Amino acid sequence: MTQTRPAPPIAASQWFNTDEPVTLDALRGRVVVMEAFQMLCPGCVGHGLPQAGRVFETFSRDDVIVLGLHCVFEHQDAQTPVSLEAFLHEYRIGFPVGVDEAGGDGPLPRTMRNYAMQGTPTLILIDRKGHRRAQHFGLVPDLRLGAEIMALIREVSS
Amino acid sequence: MTQTRPAPPIAASQWFNTDEPVTLDALRGRVVVMEAFQMLCPGCVGHGLPQAGRVFETFSRDDVIVLGLHCVFEHQDAQTPVSLEAFLHEYRIGFPVGVDEAGGDGPLPRTMRNYAMQGTPTLILIDRKGHRRAQHFGLVPDLRLGAEIMALIREVSS
Amino acid sequence: MTQTRPAPPIAASQWFNTDEPVTLDALRGRVVVMEAFQMLCPGCVGHGLPQAGRVFETFSRDDVIVLGLHCVFEHQDAQTPVSLEAFLHEYRIGFPVGVDEAGGDGPLPRTMRNYAMQGTPTLILIDRKGHRRAQHFGLVPDLRLGAEIMALIREVSS
């Protein structure tokens, strides 16, 4: 996935685990690993989020920023921000998590639509220049993900 | 755990996956495996509920009835029946699940208090006569649980 | 599997983890769980033997005896008793293990042939009367195995 334009911005109505809203622009210069999930999606709970947590623990925050994005496209009444907050507490998720903004046509929230995600979990890699470089729907093995992240870390940022 | 009195009744405000409310009295004659859980409890999602699902698939329903009981004692706003319903759908939980009735003093719902449960997950075994015979807080290995259930199956019911 | 005759005797050329050769006759009155394996069989190392170890730790030895049987039907030069002894040490296998006796026509050792085993791992259950009651080739879930063992424990022995 070679890109000449920056990744679409994150449209979040609310953030957890951070004092200020997160923007990709402000993260320019670092690699961003974004885990798009739903709190009631078994593949997200069993695989995607634990993997994002391992990325968060493994790499230096000078190089890699891990973000969660709660992309609710079904069960909107069940997966509210109130429920999400309890979920993040119980699952000990420490990285910033945004709530993808509802709106527009259809059930897909804005960021999910702008990234053309197929579902959850989706893991997105953004390079130091702010370009989207990979978007994995479903499982990615840790070995491959570690390699992909390091390949982006080793790129010159400017 | 030897009992001379029937197990406390289940106080449920609502049931899922069943057309009628479930009562222990109506299940007399069969072994009951009751999984007390919270939908945002990682040990319940990762271990307790999958194990209850294996019990549900392994034993004949002529012998063993599996029940879930949603015992919310924290994050009450996050773990509402609306959220629970979506959770049961996404996790493909097919056995009947009751919502333990809030009420009385303190945060513990009624059945949880009447059984003196210490938390979730708690797995409770009730014999064919309706007597509580085991109450496991936390993990029980499958091998031991299979043996405990079969020991109750083999008891004469009257 | 209903049997009216005792299970075939174990034909072992050698035993480990026991001072005396084991015979099924001497174990009459107890349930016997026999794990037939080969030390270089991945399914035995990854599943069958760890499960036999869990059975050994879970049940009282007054009720259940766990035996291993090394049924070498391939790679005979590689899976010698010298190699087996080191294997049992490294994998911390504490229950008695017999070496199924080579001999007769073809590569199958005697006990394996007498039990008509299809391969390894095979788990065999023998009841208190000495009758073979189950023979599982491949994986058996722990929950089901726990139930099967308890069903035999609860049978009267005479």
Added chain:
Amino acid sequence: MTQTRPAPPIAASQWFNTDEPVTLDALRGRVVVMEAFQMLCPGCVGHGLPQAGRVFETFSRDDVIVLGLHCVFEHQDAQTPVSLEAFLHEYRIGFPVGVDEAGGDGPLPRTMRNYAMQGTPTLILIDRKGHRRAQHFGLVPDLRLGAEIMALIREVSS
């Protein structure tokens, strides 16, 4: 681990899964991942070798060469080349495996001694210039290993 000298050569008495003996000199220009193991070491069988297999499947052989090295320092009679050959077949190990050469003082084979390994499994990373860059005794998480390998891949070789 910064090195100015090439990694010690591999002293192997025998090779499997390759027509010719492997030398580090001949692999100069590529990253080498060397898994030192013993066939009866549970940590090697359960973790180290499966991980080496994943490395073998994940990276291009233009970039990364995976080698096994059978470093027998105990149970020498049990872990002979005859047994090793059957082990490699049964566990479907497809990358080249050398037998570390016995000799000299004490039980440690030569390569193991020259690398000052502490035991098995040990995973060694050698860069494109032939310098040893990492030596992990015990478990390395896949995520971290993937990153370490990619960091070496991205280095210029000359």
